[in-house]
Amino acid sequence: MKGVTLPTETVFVMEMSPIKFGLGAMDEIGFDASRLGIKKALVFTDRNLGELGLPERVRALLEEQGIKADVYDGVEVEPTDRSMEEAAEYARTKEFDGLVAVGGGSTIDTCKAANLLTCYPAPLLDYINKPVGKGVPVPGPLRPLLAVPTTAGTGSETTAVAVTHVVDQNVKAGVSHRLLRPALGVVDPLNTLSAPPEVTAAAGVDILTHAIESYTTRPYNARPKHHPPDRPAYIGANPASDIWCEKAMEYVARYLRRAVLNGLDLEARVHLALAANYAGIGFGNAGVHIPHAVAYPIAGLVRDYVPRGYRTRHPLVPHGMSVILTAPAAFRFTYATAPERHLRAAELLGAPVAGLGEAERREALPRALVALMRDTGIPNGLTAIGYTERDVPALIEGTLRQPRLLAGAPRQVGATELDWILRDAMQYW
16 A cells, blocks of 8 residues: 555565576587677686596587686685685686586685676675675676586575685685576586485485575564665565475485495486575575574684585585574574474474474474484584584674575574573584
8 A cells, every 4th residue: 555664574576596507507508608609718626627628528519519618626614715816806807707616615706706706896895794794786687697606505506695704813704695596507416426424414414404494484474664675685485485394305315325325326316406406495485594604613613624625625514514503503592483483493304393392393403403413414513523612702792794595594593592502502412
């Protein structure tokens, strides 16, 4: 009704990148790049994938369509603001009118950042969300970016977010804006077959936490009304995102253990690739909350943990691992806000929920998550990656610097609540 301003949001937006999915989908990348008007492409990847020959194959496919292509293989696994700035600096030395990211979330996010920084030059920190950065909005459209994921995890091929580790502040943070979304995601499950078991597990639990956080985040219609230009990319749980998230949970529960046990299980790989995409669509619109907010300082403050299965010599906590480690404790904390949603998530993970008493209902989702962690080789809580209760204050401080994510928490969370969650997440079994 004209002249009436409702106090809470009544509108949700569903945005995503177009997706081409299937076995052999990457073979069509030359056609897809040409269709987007690309004549000179810059291919982003990391050195490990470069050794496997996949980026060179992409370059050859582009050149078959008459598209000249250069390959940049300097992407860092779990990128930093410095590595993203270096990637952008390299890109400025080349002539290109489109980008192709071949790799996991680290590569796709680095490519998004380089696209932004070459179109609208500025320090990366200007664009990173407050209070870590200045939170300057993306000024306008970017060059077309084709994202070719080689892991089933982040769903970055369809999201409007690029995440990085800000070295000087020892914290992870991100740039979030709808214009960051790739022009096309090319999802070929064959590209995930070479991922080691540990990488498969960490990526798979990232899918799962994306889906459950989005499913349990504060609903869009329980948030303040937004002026249209100010409506954030993460709008809260909504009926459309719920559908994608439920299917993602179902597929992870059914196929992650299989893919970790046998990396050549093609059926499992196909369904995990679908799940990553579905969860990306879900959280790319609904948003995430406590586990992701806590994950940023967990990754940023790591001292000496070097994960198995990752070709790295320097300490790092893979992103999916950093989010799942506090998830059982976080969802134990949020259970009271929406018991039916937490129970539905547990049910989709295969946990029996009928006939449970109230105490058992509260524990159903945490127990299902812990079982999956144990079965897939995820470390047993924060102590297993080198943290102790003495680190809790620093982890709390880093988490409180993620207001964009904490705003989605379904119940009020501050230092006291984070202290409880982090202590609960030190060890699970």
